[in-house]
Amino acid sequence: MSNSILNFLAPPVFPDDEEKARAAELLNVVLIAQTLLGVLSLAALLVGGSAPFQTYIAVVIFVILMVLLQIPLRRGFVTPVAYATVALFTVVLTFSIFSGGTIRAPGIILYTLTIIMSGLIISRQAAYWTAAINTVIFLVLLWLEINGRLPEPVTTVNVQQGIIFALNAIVASLLLGLALRRINDALVQARLGEEKLTTLNLELEQRVQERTVELEERTQQMRKRAGQLEAIANVARSSAAAQNLSALLTAIAREVSVRFGFYHVGVFLLDENHEYALLIAANSQGGQRMLNRGHRLKVGEQGIVGFVTFRGQPRIALDVGEEAIFFNNPDLPDTHSEMALPLQFGKDILGALDIQSMEPNAFSREDLEIFSILADQVSVAIQNTRAVEQAQRALQEAEAASSQLTGQAWKEYLENARTRGYRYDGIKPEALKAAEGTADDKDTLFIPVQLRGQTIGRLKLKPSDQKRTWTEDERVIMEATAERMALALESARLLDEAQKRAARESFLSEVGTRLGGSFQLDSILRDTVEELGQTLRGSTVSFQLVNPSAPPTAKENGGGSNERDSR
Secondary structure, rough: OOOHHHHHOOOOOOOOOOOHHHHHHHHHHHHHHHHHHHHHHHHHHHHHHOOOOOHHHHHHHHHHHHHOOHHHHOOHHHHHHHHHHHHHHHHHHHHHHHHHOOOOOHHHHHHHHHHHHHHHHHOOOHHHHHHHHHHHHHHHHHHHHOOOOOOOOOOOHHHHHHHHHHHHHHHHHHHHHHHHHHHHHHHHHHHHHHHHHHHHHHHEEEEEEEHHHHHHHHHHHHHHHHHHHHHHHHHHHHHHOOHHHHHHEEEHHHHHHHHHOOEEEEEEEEEOOOOOOEEEOOOOOOHHHHHOOOEEEEEEOHHHHHHHHHHHEEEEOOOOOOEEEEOOOOOOOOOOEEEEEEEEEEEEEEEEEEEEEOOOOOOHHHHHHHHHHHHHHHHHHHHHHHHHHHHHHHHHHHHHHHHHHHHHHHHHHHHHHHOOEEEEOOOOOOOOOOOOOOOHHHHHEEEEEOOOOEEEEEEOOOOOOOOOOOOHHHHHHHHHHHHHHHHHHHHHHHHHHHHHHHHHHHHHHHHHHHOOOOHHHHHHHHHOOOOOHHHHOOOOOEEEEOOOOOOOOOOOOOOOEEEOOOO
């Protein structure tokens, strides 16, 4: 029984809403206090026995309703129950005053309890509205009192009034205590909130500091990476001006060392058999000594350069840490960190870019990513330079072959040429039948006529006045004329060869047509020597069948032959 009463009197709990649970706790106390106030007031009225019957009924209904309001309160209807409690207390109190009796004077005082109750269990705005409503009720009661509309109150003080005053004081003190408790809880919560806020601010400041430090580190890394990328771009621009592979690799080694401040930068290329990595360019003094003695490393066996050129994967070597190694190159005694990157074009390994630093632990995995970009650009530059050199060599070979063929063609052409040149002395041009001597060529200007590097002729200009000098414009005109003359002569020669070739093709076509219409051996032999004799003027053409097993000799000429004299 006692446990049931305690459970009934215990305030409801709402774990999901702390503020609602706090309001329910206060409202539960108010309902219990109101219930006790109603019970004690009913007891006081029964002891006094002077109150109207309606007052007893109102107090009983009030007590019953206070008890019933516990049901919706425990179901979570906190705010509606709070409004109902204040309204019910006000209505019962007003009804009791209208009924008259001994509780009129303390009843007026109880209106203050409704104001305190509204502010405590509802809100501050509710207290203001309750005060306004109570003021209106008070003015109405005052008007009714003045006009004699209310029953006459009991003017003598008795035990009933004392009990009611005491109960009012107890309830008022209880409500004020609850209000002070709520204020104190609010202060405690505010203090706890302030401490929590201070803790959160400290944590936030610490996080901000950590993020600031992290951001600064990232900013430094980004600036470093941006500087590295800019340096890589500068290296690419500087190496683009190189004319050959040796100059390109030397420029790359120098620029990488200068831009990034490395102690030694070397460029290795594989030999034709991919057996050794040959040092081709280096920037340091030790690297120059290695170049002079033809430094090379066995692929897949010697150093990280051999590893890189064999596997095609970049690698870092340090003299500290778990993978520490000892650098024992006497030409580079100050090396404490080394990074080698493969030079690849597609799937082909061209060589390696070797970078060494005097600082321990100078390279990281991020540096591998950045310098791999540099290695890719170097690989493309090497491949492009090789392609340019191959193209230049092919062009030179083609030009040499063309020049040789041109010289040979003009040599054969001049052997059959009837005219070797012309001479103009101011009157009329005359053909040259033989080469002119050079005995009186003291003041003569010679302009070579060249075609594809071969001199196929020359212009000879001799002034009639020995005091005359050739001007620059005249020299330019003569040189331009020589160039155009070479092209015109080549065109004429090519046209002549084309005409001869066309004549041969025409002759062969006609011979083939004529022979194709003959089916007699005698007519084929006769037509053949006749066509050749007509074409080759000034010659005798003969044809003779011979035994394949007995080759003809120089003395064989006669029997069994067809012969035609074409003179």
